[in-house]
Amino acid sequence: MKKKTQLIFAGLVSALVVAGCASGPSVAELNTLTDQIVKASFRDEGIAKVDRVLAVDETNRLCSEADVAGKPLDEKTAKRIEEANLKAVKWPADGKFLGDWKQGESIAQSGRGLTWTDSATSANGGNCYNCHQISKEEISFGTLGPRLYNYGKIRGVTDPNSAASRPIVEYTWGKIWNSKAYNACSNMPRAGHMGILNESQVRHLVALLLDPHSPVNK
Numbered sequence: 001m002k003k004k005t006q007l008i009f010a011g012l013v014s015a016l017v018v019a020g021c022a023s024g025p026s027v028a029e030l031n032t033l034t035d036q037i038v039k040a041s042f043r044d045e046g047i048a049k050v051d052r053v054l055a056v057d058e059t060n061r062l063c064s065e066a067d068v069a070g071k072p073l074d075e076k077t078a079k080r081i082e083e084a085n086l087k088a089v090k091w092p093a094d095g096k097f098l099g100d101w102k103q104g105e106s107i108a109q110s111g112r113g114l115t116w117t118d119s120a121t122s123a124n125g126g127n128c129y130n131c132h133q134i135s136k137e138e139i140s141f142g143t144l145g146p147r148l149y150n151y152g153k154i155r156g157v158t159d160p161n162s163a164a165s166r167p168i169v170e171y172t173w174g175k176i177w178n179s180k181a182y183n184a185c186s187n188m189p190r191a192g193h194m195g196i197l198n199e200s201q202v203r204h205l206v207a208l209l210l211d212p213h214s215p216v217n218k
Contacts, residue, residue: 027029027065046116059085063185078184088193089174097169097206098160104208105215107201108134114196124196126205131188132134134208135215144187152210161212172209175200 025033035054040121042050056064059081066073073081112118128139132146151172157165174181177192191197197205208214 046113047118047120048116059180059184066185081184082181085178085184085190085193086174089177089181090192090199091170091173092199092203097173097203097210098210099200099203099207101204101207101211101214101216103201104204104206105134107197107204108208112157123198123201126191126197126201128205136218137215143199148209149216152212152214156215157210158212160207160212165210169210170205172206173202 037133038053040168042053044050052188062073062077062081072078073152080099099161107126108128111127111130113122113124118124119135119217128134128148129141130141133141133147133149136149153170155168159165160169175188176197177185179188189196192199192202209216211217
């Protein structure tokens, strides 16, 4: 496997050398070479499959290309991606958007899951604190995402089950399920869409963010 990887890498270097003397390899050719290197360098192990890296849909592909180009997607393309991802949101089968905020807090604090040592039936964590501040008690949190403390209170949600709160409740569900439905190239994982979290877990996270009794809104 190591020898095969070295040969593929040598081919990539040769292609880049040629690029200095001619027009160079296309993006598609470089992507193909990269895929070959990944396939030769990694292997499936437990529930961690190489396809997790290689199975890139149009949304990720276009956003990655825009990132490499150093410029955002054009408005028309971004809108098309958002519309496609919004259609892919799976809404709660029983119409209930809120679960137990206490379970939601446990999910938000857990970053466990999806490693080769995990079982396919094990529940994953949401790892939310890795990017967001969620409660004032939390002293260690990431800042890649926005501060979510007082998420529901700021939005005027006093009764998340009321008709008046329905728009923000649905938005919160959709954002957790598939973040790219609202921001085409969001850095937030598409937790429900990609199978990281199940419907019940998303329900608990919505409760964490919107339940007035949750530490988020205290």
